[in-house]
Amino acid sequence: MSDIRTQTINGLEVHIDRSLCIGSGNCVNLAPEVFTIRQDAIVDFKDEVDDSIDASRLVESCQICPVDALLVYDGDEQIVP
Numbered sequence: 347m348s349d350i351r352t353q354t355i356n357g358l359e360v361h362i363d364r365s366l367c368i369g370s371g372n373c374v375n376l377a378p379e380v381f382t383i384r385q386d387a388i389v390d391f392k393d394e395v396d397d398s399i400d401a402s403r404l405v406e407s408c409q410i411c412p413v414d415a416l417l418v419y420d421g422d423e424q425i426v427p
């Protein structure tokens with residue numbers, strides 16, 4: 347069952363597919379102002395996301411997901427994965 351969270355951050359639309367996340371923490375380490383690990387050991391957006399994060403670091407933090415649980419769209423174009 348899919349469990350998708352979506353937020354627009356610094357002009358990019360970011361999707362978390364929580365059904366895929368394995369809780370590795372890679373994205374949290376790179377973008378701690380955006381992502382957090384919840385009590386179920388799965389990632390989620392922070393309650394208050396810092397929208398001013400550098401876009402390239404945000405994209406990189408999604409690219410390093412080992413299971414492609416993080417998708418990024420720039421307008422109509424999917425840029426991650």
Ligand code: SF4
Nearest residue numbers: 367368370371373411
């Ligand atoms: S990098 Fe991917 S698998 Fe690891 S916590 Fe983030 S979303 Fe989950």
